[in-house]
Amino acid sequence: MSEEPTLLTPEGLRVDGRRPDELRPIKIEVGVLDNADGSAYLEQGGNKVIVAVYGPRELHPKHLSLPNRALVRTRYHMTPFSVEERKAPAPTRREIELSKVIREALEPSIFLNEYPRTAIDIFIEVLQADGGTRCASITAASVALADAGIPLRDLVAAIAVGKVKGRLVLDLNHLEDQYGEGDMPVAMMPVFNAVTLLQADGLFTPEEFKKALKLARKGIMEVYRAQKEALRKKYSRIPKEGEEL
Amino acid sequence: MKAEKIIPTIKRRSIEAMLKKGERIDGRKLNQMREISIRTNFIERAEGSALVKIGKTMVIAGVKLSIGSPFPDAPNKGVIIVNTELIPIASPVFEPGPPGEEDVEIARVVDRGIRSSNALNLDELIIIPGKKCWVVYVDIYALNHDGNLIDACALAAVSALLTAKKRKVEVEGDELKLLEETEPLPMRDRPVFVTIGKIGESLIVDPSYEEELIIDSRITFSITEDGRIAAIQKGEAGYLTYDEVLNASEVAFKIAEDVRKLLPALPKGAS
Numbered sequence: 001m002s003e004e005p006t007l008l009t010p011e012g013l014r015v016d017g018r019r020p021d022e023l024r025p026i027k028i029e030v031g032v033l034d035n036a037d038g039s040a041y042l043e044q045g046g047n048k049v050i051v052a053v054y055g056p057r058e059l060h061p062k063h064l065s066l067p068n069r070a071l072v073r074t075r076y077h078m079t080p081f082s083v084e085e086r087k088a089p090a091p092t093r094r095e096i097e098l099s100k101v102i103r104e105a106l107e108p109s110i111f112l113n114e115y116p117r118t119a120i121d122i123f124i125e126v127l128q129a130d131g132g133t134r135c136a137s138i139t140a141a142s143v144a145l146a147d148a149g150i151p152l153r154d155l156v157a158a159i160a161v162g163k164v165k166g167r168l169v170l171d172l173n174h175l176e177d178q179y180g181e182g183d184m185p186v187a188m189m190p191v192f193n194a195v196t197l198l199q200a201d202g203l204f205t206p207e208e209f210k211k212a213l214k215l216a217r218k219g220i221m222e223v224y225r226a227q228k229e230a231l232r233k234k235y236s237r238i239p240k241e242g243e244e245l
Numbered sequence: 246m247k248a249e250k251i252i253p254t255i256k257r258r259s260i261e262a263m264l265k266k267g268e269r270i271d272g273r274k275l276n277q278m279r280e281i282s283i284r285t286n287f288i289e290r291a292e293g294s295a296l297v298k299i300g301k302t303m304v305i306a307g308v309k310l311s312i313g314s315p316f317p318d319a320p321n322k323g324v325i326i327v328n329t330e331l332i333p334i335a336s337p338v339f340e341p342g343p344p345g346e347e348d349v350e351i352a353r354v355v356d357r358g359i360r361s362s363n364a365l366n367l368d369e370l371i372i373i374p375g376k377k378c379w380v381v382y383v384d385i386y387a388l389n390h391d392g393n394l395i396d397a398c399a400l401a402a403v404s405a406l407l408t409a410k411k412r413k414v415e416v417e418g419d420e421l422k423l424l425e426e427t428e429p430l431p432m433r434d435r436p437v438f439v440t441i442g443k444i445g446e447s448l449i450v451d452p453s454y455e456e457e458l459i460i461d462s463r464i465t466f467s468i469t470e471d472g473r474i475a476a477i478q479k480g481e482a483g484y485l486t487y488d489e490v491l492n493a494s495e496v497a498f499k500i501a502e503d504v505r506k507l508l509p510a511l512p513k514g515a516s
Protein backbone atom coordinates (compact mmCIF):
# COMPACT_ATOMS: atom_id res chain seq x y z
CA MET A 1 0.00 0.00 0.00
CA SER A 2 1.33 3.44 -0.91
CA GLU A 3 2.12 6.05 1.72
CA GLU A 4 -0.74 8.34 2.72
CA PRO A 5 -0.23 11.80 1.19
CA THR A 6 -0.64 15.04 3.15
CA LEU A 7 -4.38 15.52 2.74
CA LEU A 8 -4.62 18.84 4.55
CA THR A 9 -1.76 21.28 5.12
CA PRO A 10 -1.58 23.34 8.34
CA GLU A 11 -2.79 26.28 6.20
CA GLY A 12 -5.93 24.29 5.39
CA LEU A 13 -5.02 23.55 1.77
CA ARG A 14 -5.80 20.20 0.19
CA VAL A 15 -3.58 17.64 -1.51
CA ASP A 16 -4.00 19.40 -4.88
CA GLY A 17 -3.73 22.90 -3.40
CA ARG A 18 -7.48 23.62 -3.27
CA ARG A 19 -9.34 25.28 -0.43
CA PRO A 20 -11.91 23.06 1.34
CA ASP A 21 -14.85 24.57 -0.55
CA GLU A 22 -13.15 24.80 -3.93
CA LEU A 23 -14.17 22.70 -6.92
CA ARG A 24 -11.79 21.29 -9.47
CA PRO A 25 -11.90 23.04 -12.87
CA ILE A 26 -14.87 21.84 -14.92
CA LYS A 27 -14.99 21.77 -18.71
CA ILE A 28 -18.17 20.71 -20.52
CA GLU A 29 -18.59 20.33 -24.27
CA VAL A 30 -22.02 19.78 -25.80
CA GLY A 31 -22.79 17.72 -28.89
CA VAL A 32 -19.49 15.90 -29.30
CA LEU A 33 -20.87 12.72 -30.93
CA ASP A 34 -22.30 12.52 -34.45
CA ASN A 35 -24.57 9.51 -34.12
CA ALA A 36 -26.18 10.22 -30.76
CA ASP A 37 -29.31 12.36 -30.43
CA GLY A 38 -27.58 14.23 -27.66
CA SER A 39 -24.10 14.06 -26.18
CA ALA A 40 -21.66 15.72 -23.82
CA TYR A 41 -18.04 15.45 -22.81
CA LEU A 42 -16.97 16.53 -19.36
CA GLU A 43 -13.66 17.02 -17.62
CA GLN A 44 -13.54 17.66 -13.90
CA GLY A 45 -10.06 17.47 -12.46
CA GLY A 46 -8.69 14.22 -13.85
CA ASN A 47 -12.14 12.84 -14.66
CA LYS A 48 -12.95 12.44 -18.34
CA VAL A 49 -16.50 11.32 -19.04
CA ILE A 50 -18.40 11.01 -22.32
CA VAL A 51 -22.17 10.54 -22.55
CA ALA A 52 -24.47 9.63 -25.44
CA VAL A 53 -28.28 9.94 -25.29
CA TYR A 54 -30.61 8.21 -27.74
CA GLY A 55 -34.30 8.81 -27.83
CA PRO A 56 -37.10 9.06 -27.18
CA ARG A 57 -37.01 6.12 -29.60
CA GLU A 58 -38.78 2.86 -30.27
CA LEU A 59 -38.22 0.41 -27.47
CA HIS A 60 -36.93 -3.11 -28.01
CA PRO A 61 -37.87 -5.55 -26.60
CA LYS A 62 -41.40 -4.18 -26.81
CA HIS A 63 -42.75 -5.94 -23.72
CA LEU A 64 -40.63 -3.63 -21.57
CA SER A 65 -42.51 -0.58 -22.78
CA LEU A 66 -44.57 1.40 -20.28
CA PRO A 67 -48.07 2.53 -21.24
CA ASN A 68 -47.87 5.88 -19.44
CA ARG A 69 -44.29 7.02 -19.79
CA ALA A 70 -40.91 6.60 -21.42
CA LEU A 71 -38.58 3.95 -20.04
CA VAL A 72 -35.15 5.31 -19.11
CA ARG A 73 -32.22 2.96 -19.40
CA THR A 74 -28.81 3.96 -18.15
CA ARG A 75 -25.47 2.28 -18.41
CA TYR A 76 -22.59 3.65 -16.36
CA HIS A 77 -19.37 1.98 -17.37
CA MET A 78 -15.70 2.51 -16.63
CA THR A 79 -13.22 1.71 -19.36
CA PRO A 80 -10.54 -0.80 -18.32
CA PHE A 81 -7.85 1.88 -18.73
CA SER A 82 -9.67 4.51 -16.68
CA VAL A 83 -8.04 3.46 -13.41
CA GLU A 84 -4.55 2.61 -12.11
CA GLU A 85 -5.01 -1.18 -12.14
CA ARG A 86 -6.80 -2.40 -15.26
CA LYS A 87 -10.47 -2.98 -14.54
CA ALA A 88 -12.12 -5.99 -16.17
CA PRO A 89 -14.58 -4.72 -18.80
CA ALA A 90 -17.58 -6.72 -17.55
CA PRO A 91 -19.97 -4.67 -15.37
CA THR A 92 -19.12 -4.91 -11.68
CA ARG A 93 -21.64 -4.80 -8.83
CA ARG A 94 -20.55 -1.20 -8.29
CA GLU A 95 -21.36 -0.29 -11.88
CA ILE A 96 -24.75 -2.03 -11.67
CA GLU A 97 -25.65 -0.01 -8.57
CA LEU A 98 -24.33 3.26 -9.99
CA SER A 99 -26.25 2.78 -13.24
CA LYS A 100 -29.40 2.50 -11.12
CA VAL A 101 -28.80 5.52 -8.88
CA ILE A 102 -27.67 7.69 -11.81
CA ARG A 103 -30.84 6.78 -13.70
CA GLU A 104 -32.94 7.60 -10.64
CA ALA A 105 -31.10 10.92 -10.27
CA LEU A 106 -31.97 11.94 -13.84
CA GLU A 107 -35.51 10.55 -14.18
CA PRO A 108 -37.20 13.22 -12.01
CA SER A 109 -35.91 15.89 -14.41
CA ILE A 110 -37.44 14.39 -17.57
CA PHE A 111 -41.07 14.88 -18.70
CA LEU A 112 -41.42 11.11 -19.09
CA ASN A 113 -45.21 11.13 -19.46
CA GLU A 114 -44.85 13.00 -22.75
CA TYR A 115 -43.34 9.92 -24.40
CA PRO A 116 -45.27 6.77 -23.51
CA ARG A 117 -44.03 3.41 -24.86
CA THR A 118 -40.63 4.81 -25.87
CA ALA A 119 -37.10 4.42 -24.57
CA ILE A 120 -34.59 7.05 -23.58
CA ASP A 121 -31.16 5.45 -23.44
CA ILE A 122 -28.25 7.07 -21.63
CA PHE A 123 -24.80 5.60 -22.15
CA ILE A 124 -21.99 6.82 -19.94
CA GLU A 125 -18.35 5.90 -20.41
CA VAL A 126 -15.82 6.98 -17.81
CA LEU A 127 -12.65 7.35 -19.90
CA GLN A 128 -10.53 8.39 -16.94
CA ALA A 129 -11.47 8.29 -13.27
CA ASP A 130 -10.24 10.70 -10.61
CA GLY A 131 -12.86 10.43 -7.86
CA GLY A 132 -16.45 11.58 -8.06
CA THR A 133 -17.23 9.86 -11.36
CA ARG A 134 -20.90 9.24 -10.53
CA CYS A 135 -21.41 12.97 -9.98
CA ALA A 136 -19.45 13.86 -13.12
CA SER A 137 -21.59 11.33 -15.02
CA ILE A 138 -24.86 12.85 -13.81
CA THR A 139 -23.70 16.39 -14.62
CA ALA A 140 -22.65 15.36 -18.13
CA ALA A 141 -25.69 13.14 -18.78
CA SER A 142 -28.12 15.92 -17.87
CA VAL A 143 -26.45 18.22 -20.40
CA ALA A 144 -26.59 15.43 -23.01
CA LEU A 145 -30.34 15.00 -22.35
CA ALA A 146 -30.83 18.71 -22.96
CA ASP A 147 -28.72 18.47 -26.12
CA ALA A 148 -31.01 15.66 -27.32
CA GLY A 149 -33.88 18.14 -27.15
CA ILE A 150 -35.71 16.16 -24.49
CA PRO A 151 -37.96 18.42 -22.39
CA LEU A 152 -36.54 18.77 -18.88
CA ARG A 153 -37.91 20.32 -15.70
CA ASP A 154 -34.41 21.46 -14.83
CA LEU A 155 -30.83 20.34 -15.27
CA VAL A 156 -29.49 17.93 -12.68
CA ALA A 157 -26.11 18.94 -11.26
CA ALA A 158 -24.06 16.80 -8.90
CA ILE A 159 -21.10 17.07 -6.57
CA ALA A 160 -19.60 15.04 -3.73
CA VAL A 161 -18.82 16.34 -0.27
CA GLY A 162 -16.25 14.42 1.69
CA LYS A 163 -14.63 14.32 5.07
CA VAL A 164 -10.87 14.64 5.12
CA LYS A 165 -8.97 14.82 8.41
CA GLY A 166 -12.26 15.62 10.14
CA ARG A 167 -12.96 18.54 7.82
CA LEU A 168 -15.75 18.76 5.23
CA VAL A 169 -14.42 19.36 1.74
CA LEU A 170 -16.07 19.80 -1.63
CA ASP A 171 -15.50 17.66 -4.74
CA LEU A 172 -13.19 14.86 -3.57
CA ASN A 173 -10.40 13.76 -5.88
CA HIS A 174 -9.33 10.11 -5.91
CA LEU A 175 -6.66 10.49 -3.22
CA GLU A 176 -9.12 12.16 -0.87
CA ASP A 177 -11.66 9.50 -1.72
CA GLN A 178 -9.14 6.75 -0.98
CA TYR A 179 -7.74 8.13 2.28
CA GLY A 180 -10.61 10.33 3.49
CA GLU A 181 -13.14 9.38 6.15
CA GLY A 182 -16.35 9.95 4.25
CA ASP A 183 -17.94 10.57 0.91
CA MET A 184 -21.41 12.00 0.26
CA PRO A 185 -22.44 12.42 -3.38
CA VAL A 186 -25.45 14.71 -3.93
CA ALA A 187 -27.40 15.62 -7.06
CA MET A 188 -30.04 18.33 -7.26
CA MET A 189 -32.40 20.14 -9.58
CA PRO A 190 -31.55 23.62 -8.25
CA VAL A 191 -34.75 25.35 -9.42
CA PHE A 192 -36.87 23.04 -7.26
CA ASN A 193 -34.39 22.63 -4.41
CA ALA A 194 -34.94 18.93 -5.17
CA VAL A 195 -32.44 16.28 -4.14
CA THR A 196 -32.44 13.54 -6.80
CA LEU A 197 -29.40 11.59 -5.62
CA LEU A 198 -28.07 11.27 -2.13
CA GLN A 199 -25.68 8.64 -0.93
CA ALA A 200 -23.18 8.54 1.88
CA ASP A 201 -20.41 6.29 2.99
CA GLY A 202 -18.42 7.06 6.14
CA LEU A 203 -19.35 8.48 9.52
CA PHE A 204 -21.15 11.82 9.78
CA THR A 205 -22.64 13.35 12.94
CA PRO A 206 -26.09 14.95 12.48
CA GLU A 207 -24.40 18.37 12.47
CA GLU A 208 -21.82 17.32 9.90
CA PHE A 209 -24.59 15.90 7.74
CA LYS A 210 -26.46 19.21 7.72
CA LYS A 211 -23.29 21.15 6.95
CA ALA A 212 -22.30 18.68 4.24
CA LEU A 213 -25.67 19.03 2.54
CA LYS A 214 -25.35 22.81 2.62
CA LEU A 215 -21.83 22.65 1.21
CA ALA A 216 -23.03 20.30 -1.52
CA ARG A 217 -25.73 22.76 -2.54
CA LYS A 218 -23.10 25.48 -2.87
CA GLY A 219 -20.98 23.24 -5.12
CA ILE A 220 -24.00 22.19 -7.13
CA MET A 221 -24.80 25.83 -7.97
CA GLU A 222 -21.32 26.21 -9.46
CA VAL A 223 -21.67 23.02 -11.50
CA TYR A 224 -25.12 24.17 -12.63
CA ARG A 225 -23.62 27.41 -13.95
CA ALA A 226 -21.01 25.46 -15.91
CA GLN A 227 -23.75 23.28 -17.43
CA LYS A 228 -25.84 26.24 -18.55
CA GLU A 229 -22.81 28.04 -19.92
CA ALA A 230 -21.88 24.97 -21.99
CA LEU A 231 -25.39 24.71 -23.42
CA ARG A 232 -25.52 28.43 -24.12
CA LYS A 233 -22.23 28.20 -25.98
CA LYS A 234 -23.72 25.74 -28.44
CA TYR A 235 -27.26 27.04 -28.66
CA SER A 236 -27.14 30.80 -28.21
CA ARG A 237 -26.10 31.30 -31.84
CA ILE A 238 -28.66 31.07 -34.63
CA PRO A 239 -27.27 28.78 -37.32
CA LYS A 240 -27.12 29.97 -40.93
CA GLU A 241 -29.44 28.23 -43.32
CA GLY A 242 -28.25 24.68 -44.02
CA GLU A 243 -25.57 24.92 -41.34
CA GLU A 244 -25.43 22.24 -38.69
CA LEU A 245 -24.69 23.23 -35.14
CA MET B 246 -51.59 -10.91 -0.14
CA LYS B 247 -50.43 -11.57 -3.66
CA ALA B 248 -48.04 -8.98 -4.95
CA GLU B 249 -48.70 -7.46 -8.34
CA LYS B 250 -46.56 -4.92 -10.11
CA ILE B 251 -49.44 -2.54 -10.65
CA ILE B 252 -51.92 -1.01 -8.26
CA PRO B 253 -55.52 -0.06 -9.08
CA THR B 254 -56.03 3.68 -9.40
CA ILE B 255 -58.80 3.57 -6.80
CA LYS B 256 -56.41 2.10 -4.25
CA ARG B 257 -53.70 4.62 -5.12
CA ARG B 258 -56.20 7.43 -4.59
CA SER B 259 -57.36 6.08 -1.26
CA ILE B 260 -53.78 5.70 0.00
CA GLU B 261 -53.02 9.27 -1.07
CA ALA B 262 -56.24 10.64 0.42
CA MET B 263 -55.57 8.91 3.76
CA LEU B 264 -51.98 10.17 3.85
CA LYS B 265 -53.23 13.72 3.50
CA LYS B 266 -55.13 13.13 6.75
CA GLY B 267 -52.02 11.62 8.34
CA GLU B 268 -53.32 8.06 8.16
CA ARG B 269 -52.05 4.93 6.46
CA ILE B 270 -53.91 2.16 4.75
CA ASP B 271 -52.79 -0.44 7.32
CA GLY B 272 -53.76 1.76 10.25
CA ARG B 273 -50.24 2.87 11.13
CA LYS B 274 -49.05 6.37 11.95
CA LEU B 275 -46.74 8.01 9.41
CA ASN B 276 -43.66 7.42 11.55
CA GLN B 277 -44.54 3.98 12.84
CA MET B 278 -42.70 0.77 12.01
CA ARG B 279 -44.59 -2.46 11.58
CA GLU B 280 -44.02 -5.11 14.23
CA ILE B 281 -40.50 -6.49 14.13
CA SER B 282 -39.44 -9.96 15.16
CA ILE B 283 -35.90 -11.31 15.15
CA ARG B 284 -35.10 -14.98 15.64
CA THR B 285 -31.37 -15.67 15.78
CA ASN B 286 -29.50 -18.99 15.40
CA PHE B 287 -32.26 -20.31 13.16
CA ILE B 288 -29.80 -22.20 10.94
CA GLU B 289 -27.57 -24.43 13.06
CA ARG B 290 -25.14 -25.13 10.21
CA ALA B 291 -24.38 -21.45 9.80
CA GLU B 292 -21.91 -19.71 12.13
CA GLY B 293 -24.60 -17.05 12.64
CA SER B 294 -28.10 -16.53 11.32
CA ALA B 295 -31.27 -14.54 11.79
CA LEU B 296 -34.82 -14.78 10.54
CA VAL B 297 -36.33 -11.32 10.56
CA LYS B 298 -39.88 -10.17 10.05
CA ILE B 299 -41.07 -6.62 9.61
CA GLY B 300 -44.81 -7.03 9.38
CA LYS B 301 -45.26 -9.63 6.66
CA THR B 302 -41.87 -8.95 5.10
CA MET B 303 -39.58 -11.84 5.95
CA VAL B 304 -35.89 -12.32 5.22
CA ILE B 305 -33.20 -14.69 6.40
CA ALA B 306 -29.49 -14.00 6.72
CA GLY B 307 -26.74 -16.51 7.28
CA VAL B 308 -23.13 -15.89 8.20
CA LYS B 309 -20.53 -18.37 7.01
CA LEU B 310 -16.85 -18.06 7.83
CA SER B 311 -13.80 -19.33 6.07
CA ILE B 312 -10.10 -18.65 6.17
CA GLY B 313 -8.80 -16.82 3.13
CA SER B 314 -6.36 -14.12 2.10
CA PRO B 315 -6.68 -10.41 2.82
CA PHE B 316 -6.96 -8.02 -0.12
CA PRO B 317 -3.51 -6.81 -1.27
CA ASP B 318 -4.46 -3.17 -0.55
CA ALA B 319 -5.59 -4.02 3.00
CA PRO B 320 -3.11 -6.63 4.25
CA ASN B 321 -4.02 -6.06 7.90
CA LYS B 322 -7.77 -6.45 7.59
CA GLY B 323 -10.16 -9.35 7.35
CA VAL B 324 -12.82 -9.49 4.67
CA ILE B 325 -16.62 -9.14 4.73
CA ILE B 326 -18.74 -9.98 1.70
CA VAL B 327 -22.45 -9.19 1.66
CA ASN B 328 -24.73 -10.79 -0.90
CA THR B 329 -28.48 -10.42 -1.33
CA GLU B 330 -30.84 -12.44 -3.47
CA LEU B 331 -34.45 -11.56 -4.10
CA ILE B 332 -35.81 -14.96 -5.04
CA PRO B 333 -39.21 -15.85 -6.56
CA ILE B 334 -40.18 -17.49 -3.26
CA ALA B 335 -40.57 -13.98 -1.89
CA SER B 336 -42.79 -12.54 -4.60
CA PRO B 337 -44.11 -13.19 -8.11
CA VAL B 338 -42.39 -9.95 -9.13
CA PHE B 339 -38.98 -11.58 -8.61
CA GLU B 340 -37.57 -13.82 -11.28
CA PRO B 341 -34.89 -16.48 -11.01
CA GLY B 342 -31.49 -15.69 -12.44
CA PRO B 343 -28.37 -13.74 -11.52
CA PRO B 344 -28.86 -10.85 -9.07
CA GLY B 345 -30.45 -7.82 -10.73
CA GLU B 346 -29.87 -4.17 -9.87
CA GLU B 347 -32.33 -4.26 -6.99
CA ASP B 348 -30.53 -7.19 -5.33
CA VAL B 349 -27.15 -5.57 -5.92
CA GLU B 350 -28.31 -2.23 -4.52
CA ILE B 351 -29.59 -3.77 -1.29
CA ALA B 352 -26.41 -5.82 -0.81
CA ARG B 353 -24.19 -2.81 -1.39
CA VAL B 354 -26.19 -0.47 0.86
CA VAL B 355 -26.18 -3.04 3.69
CA ASP B 356 -22.46 -3.60 3.14
CA ARG B 357 -21.72 0.15 3.29
CA GLY B 358 -23.86 0.71 6.37
CA ILE B 359 -22.08 -2.08 8.23
CA ARG B 360 -18.59 -1.29 6.95
CA SER B 361 -18.71 2.48 7.57
CA SER B 362 -20.01 2.01 11.10
CA ASN B 363 -17.01 -0.23 11.87
CA ALA B 364 -19.58 -2.62 13.32
CA LEU B 365 -17.35 -5.54 12.45
CA ASN B 366 -13.76 -4.79 13.43
CA LEU B 367 -11.91 -6.12 10.41
CA ASP B 368 -8.53 -5.48 12.08
CA GLU B 369 -9.28 -8.27 14.54
CA LEU B 370 -10.06 -10.72 11.75
CA ILE B 371 -6.49 -10.86 10.50
CA ILE B 372 -4.66 -14.09 11.37
CA ILE B 373 -1.31 -13.70 9.59
CA PRO B 374 -0.88 -10.15 8.18
CA GLY B 375 -0.81 -10.12 4.38
CA LYS B 376 -1.46 -13.87 4.25
CA LYS B 377 -4.36 -15.27 6.23
CA CYS B 378 -7.54 -13.76 7.55
CA TRP B 379 -11.14 -14.61 8.30
CA VAL B 380 -13.54 -14.05 5.41
CA VAL B 381 -17.04 -13.31 6.66
CA TYR B 382 -19.79 -14.07 4.16
CA VAL B 383 -23.20 -12.59 4.88
CA ASP B 384 -25.83 -14.04 2.55
CA ILE B 385 -29.30 -12.56 2.74
CA TYR B 386 -32.38 -14.11 1.15
CA ALA B 387 -35.79 -12.51 0.86
CA LEU B 388 -38.53 -14.99 1.80
CA ASN B 389 -41.61 -12.78 1.65
CA HIS B 390 -41.78 -9.35 0.10
CA ASP B 391 -44.21 -6.92 1.68
CA GLY B 392 -42.08 -3.81 1.32
CA ASN B 393 -39.00 -2.28 2.93
CA LEU B 394 -36.63 -5.11 2.11
CA ILE B 395 -33.58 -2.90 2.77
CA ASP B 396 -34.31 -2.45 6.48
CA ALA B 397 -35.27 -6.11 6.90
CA CYS B 398 -32.13 -7.32 5.14
CA ALA B 399 -29.93 -5.02 7.23
CA LEU B 400 -31.62 -6.09 10.46
CA ALA B 401 -31.07 -9.74 9.56
CA ALA B 402 -27.43 -9.18 8.56
CA VAL B 403 -26.56 -7.27 11.73
CA SER B 404 -28.43 -9.74 13.98
CA ALA B 405 -26.68 -12.69 12.35
CA LEU B 406 -23.28 -11.04 12.76
CA LEU B 407 -23.97 -10.17 16.41
CA THR B 408 -24.71 -13.80 17.25
CA ALA B 409 -22.15 -15.48 14.99
CA LYS B 410 -19.38 -17.60 16.49
CA LYS B 411 -15.96 -18.25 15.03
CA ARG B 412 -13.54 -20.94 16.00
CA LYS B 413 -10.32 -19.94 17.72
CA VAL B 414 -7.15 -20.35 15.68
CA GLU B 415 -3.64 -21.27 16.74
CA VAL B 416 -0.78 -20.10 14.56
CA GLU B 417 2.44 -22.12 14.41
CA GLY B 418 4.74 -20.52 11.87
CA ASP B 419 2.70 -20.57 8.68
CA GLU B 420 0.48 -23.43 9.90
CA LEU B 421 -2.99 -22.74 11.19
CA LYS B 422 -4.81 -24.98 13.63
CA LEU B 423 -8.55 -24.54 14.12
CA LEU B 424 -9.60 -25.22 17.71
CA GLU B 425 -12.97 -26.56 18.83
CA GLU B 426 -13.40 -23.59 21.15
CA THR B 427 -15.45 -20.72 19.68
CA GLU B 428 -15.75 -16.98 20.31
CA PRO B 429 -18.02 -14.22 19.02
CA LEU B 430 -17.08 -12.06 16.05
CA PRO B 431 -15.41 -8.75 16.97
CA MET B 432 -18.59 -6.65 16.77
CA ARG B 433 -18.17 -3.07 17.95
CA ASP B 434 -21.41 -1.38 16.88
CA ARG B 435 -25.01 -2.20 16.01
CA PRO B 436 -26.03 -0.01 13.08
CA VAL B 437 -29.76 0.25 12.39
CA PHE B 438 -31.13 1.05 8.95
CA VAL B 439 -34.25 3.16 8.63
CA THR B 440 -36.00 3.70 5.31
CA ILE B 441 -38.40 6.56 4.78
CA GLY B 442 -40.66 6.79 1.76
CA LYS B 443 -42.15 9.87 0.16
CA ILE B 444 -45.64 9.85 -1.30
CA GLY B 445 -46.84 13.26 -2.41
CA GLU B 446 -45.84 15.50 0.46
CA SER B 447 -45.96 12.80 3.12
CA LEU B 448 -42.93 11.06 4.59
CA ILE B 449 -43.66 7.53 5.82
CA VAL B 450 -41.48 5.20 7.84
CA ASP B 451 -41.14 1.56 6.77
CA PRO B 452 -43.20 1.59 3.54
CA SER B 453 -45.28 -1.51 2.84
CA TYR B 454 -45.38 -3.15 -0.59
CA GLU B 455 -48.59 -1.34 -1.57
CA GLU B 456 -47.09 1.96 -0.51
CA GLU B 457 -43.88 1.20 -2.40
CA LEU B 458 -45.89 0.80 -5.60
CA ILE B 459 -46.87 4.45 -5.53
CA ILE B 460 -43.83 5.85 -3.80
CA ASP B 461 -42.10 8.91 -5.34
CA SER B 462 -38.78 8.21 -3.69
CA ARG B 463 -37.24 6.69 -0.62
CA ILE B 464 -34.23 7.42 1.54
CA THR B 465 -32.38 5.02 3.81
CA PHE B 466 -30.11 6.01 6.70
CA SER B 467 -27.78 3.63 8.52
CA ILE B 468 -27.31 4.95 12.05
CA THR B 469 -24.72 3.95 14.65
CA GLU B 470 -25.22 3.54 18.40
CA ASP B 471 -23.69 6.96 19.06
CA GLY B 472 -26.14 8.57 16.64
CA ARG B 473 -23.93 9.10 13.63
CA ILE B 474 -24.86 8.45 10.01
CA ALA B 475 -22.85 5.59 8.50
CA ALA B 476 -24.56 5.38 5.12
CA ILE B 477 -27.31 7.03 3.09
CA GLN B 478 -29.08 5.87 -0.04
CA LYS B 479 -31.79 7.70 -1.91
CA GLY B 480 -33.76 5.48 -4.27
CA GLU B 481 -36.57 5.48 -6.85
CA ALA B 482 -37.24 7.84 -9.71
CA GLY B 483 -38.54 10.83 -7.73
CA TYR B 484 -36.90 13.40 -5.50
CA LEU B 485 -37.00 14.77 -1.98
CA THR B 486 -36.72 18.46 -1.33
CA TYR B 487 -33.74 19.73 0.64
CA ASP B 488 -35.95 20.19 3.71
CA GLU B 489 -37.56 16.77 3.32
CA VAL B 490 -34.10 15.21 3.40
CA LEU B 491 -33.35 16.95 6.70
CA ASN B 492 -36.77 16.00 8.15
CA ALA B 493 -36.31 12.40 7.09
CA SER B 494 -32.93 12.26 8.84
CA GLU B 495 -34.47 13.52 12.09
CA VAL B 496 -37.17 10.85 11.93
CA ALA B 497 -34.59 8.18 11.14
CA PHE B 498 -32.52 9.04 14.23
CA LYS B 499 -35.56 8.57 16.48
CA ILE B 500 -36.76 5.35 14.88
CA ALA B 501 -33.26 3.84 14.91
CA GLU B 502 -33.08 4.14 18.69
CA ASP B 503 -36.35 2.24 19.14
CA VAL B 504 -35.43 -0.48 16.69
CA ARG B 505 -32.00 -0.97 18.25
CA LYS B 506 -33.63 -2.16 21.47
CA LEU B 507 -34.79 -5.24 19.58
CA LEU B 508 -31.31 -6.20 18.36
CA PRO B 509 -29.20 -8.84 20.10
CA ALA B 510 -26.67 -7.33 22.55
CA LEU B 511 -23.08 -6.68 21.53
CA PRO B 512 -21.10 -9.82 22.38
CA LYS B 513 -19.02 -9.48 25.53
CA GLY B 514 -15.32 -10.21 25.51
CA ALA B 515 -14.93 -10.52 21.76
CA SER B 516 -11.25 -11.00 21.05
